[in-house]
Amino acid sequence: MWSVTTGSQADAWYVQLKCEVIVEHVRQVELMQALVVYCHNWLELVGAYEMLKSTKSVLLMAVASAMLFSQSESLADSATTGIPIRYAAGHMIVIPVKVNDIETNFVLDTGAGVNVISQTLAEKLACRSDGKVTGQRMSGQKVTMKLVNLSSLRIGSCRKKNLPMATWKLEDAFAGAPELAQVDGLVSLEFFKNIPFTIDYAQKMVFIEDNESLKMRVSRGVSIPIQVSSKPNQTSVTMLVWFSNGSHAKVEVDTGSGALILDEHYMRELGVNQNSIDVKTVQGVDETGYSYVRYFTKLPLDVFLAQNRQFTQIKPNVQFQKIIYDGLIGDGFMRNFTVTYDLPHKRIIFERYQ
Secondary structure, three states, X not given: OOOOOOHHHHHHHHXXXXXXXXXXXXXXXXXXXHHXXXXXXXXXXXXXXXXXXXXXXXXXXXXXXXXXXXXXXXXXXXXXXXXXXXXXXXXXXXXXXXXXXXXXXEEEOOOOOOOEEEHHHHHHOOOEEEEEEEEEOOOOOEEEEEEEEEEEEEEOXXXXXXXXXXXXXXXXXXXXXXXXXXXXXXXOOOOOOOOOEEEEOOOOXXXXXXXXXXXXXXXXXXXXXXXXXXXXXXXXXXXXXXXXXXXXXXXXXXOOOOOEEEEOOHHHHOOXXXXXXXXXXXXXXXXXXXXXXXXXXXXXXXXXXXXXXXXXXXXXXXXXXXXXXXXXEOHHHHOXXXXXXXXXXXXXXXXXXX
């Protein structure tokens, strides 16, 4: 469980993330330099140096750029590709995907950790069993799911082959919401761990970024350092948020959540009395059988990013619950901005609407 951090600890964590970003840039520059030397030697060995030297630099930069931005994934084209999104069940982002040769819909959920395919579709495709994966929900209970091997998953211009996918009865997770009846899976940051992408809430589009479009996003927005957590077949990210009373929290970025969610120990720190008439208490049991108590209210404070008041949500709705994180920040905050996830460089780029 994330512990409450002091101001100096938060600053140190923030500086550490900045340093990690710089180190990653240096590593990639060194990789490009090594690649250039290798290609230079190769051209000389095949006797083509004189013939190709006029175009060699262009060739080398193209190869290096392709290596940096595609890594193990291949893009069908280099242009920025738009993918339409729609909302379902209030806050869930639904996008079109192609599973093998079947066109269907997945929820884009940055907090899911693992990619998920419905049991129904996995059985229809006769997916080969590929072991198990164990995840942990925000309330702490562990959930073990079967893994299958998916031949192909395509999202926009990005296609991955032989992809491990967890299987789950999504009708249980979606609680029978009719607008999610045609959704056959969840795509998490595991799919995008080497692929920068942008959610443009104003245009209702997701864009797959190439090197040129990513440079444009960086020039127009503000880069916030993130911590990338990776386990086999699972990827998630956390970042710091501040509150207008000087408190702060390390939160998981979770587009699958609606309101801001904070651990219940923050109630007192942020000036919320659980016995107030403004606080609604809900007790229940989730789809895994876990009993919970949740407190819903409007936060008496503003929340903003990395001590940057450009990106502020004024007195947002908040849910308090006993969880294993400081908190989760979801759609209620993120949809106010254009948001680019650039996990290879350990940053999220926020841009205000024009």
